Amino acid sequence: MESNKTNRRVQYTKMALKHSFIELLGKKDITKITVKELCESADINRTTFYLHFKDPYDLLEQVEQELIDGVDTYLASCNFTHPSQFPIEGLEKLVDYVKENKELFHILLNKNNDMTFQKKILNIIGKQYFFSESNPAFATHPQGDYIFLFFANGALGILKKWLEEDAVLPSRDIAALIIKIAAYGSSSLTG
Helix, strand or coil: CHHHHHHHHHHHHHHHHHHHHHHHHCCCCHHHCCHHHHHHHHCCCHHHHHHHCCCHHHHHHHHHHHHHHHHHHHHHCCCCCCHHHCCHHHHHHHHHHHHHCHHHHHHHHHHCCCCHHHHHHHHHHHHHHHCCCCCHHHHHCCCHHHHHHHHHHHHHHHHHHHHHCCCCCCHHHHHHHHHHHHHHHHHHHCC
């Protein structure tokens, strides 16, 4: 029974630290966030902080990894073969996941000047779609890297803009827009 109580305490502590960290990261750059202010904000002592994290950068990395794992999970559930055959439901679930975590995605993609998170997202998109076994055309195409960057940065750009506007448009509309542009280009937007 003590183990369950300890696990809940550890989960609560990590959650409190992550919440405080996200709040602080929304206000200032990570280079300005101290362990002391994190602990004060989360009402946790420094010793407890260091039981779970080395420093604020380690905490950032763990927060980012949780989001990356979520993105990876949603992308893995999609069967990507060609943009015109994208399952809108799978991409809509991914966009819903972004919306559920919109404050954090907005901070990491738009406010935070560190490109590490964006590169990790692009890496997952590349692994799951462009350079996967189910889509060998891109892996062997001489300009596959360029094509990948064009589509992935475009999709990410749409999500960043959507987050800047507080994710007001429905997730399905954003997913459909990404699919439409990826499959048919700008010609799909006329008429």
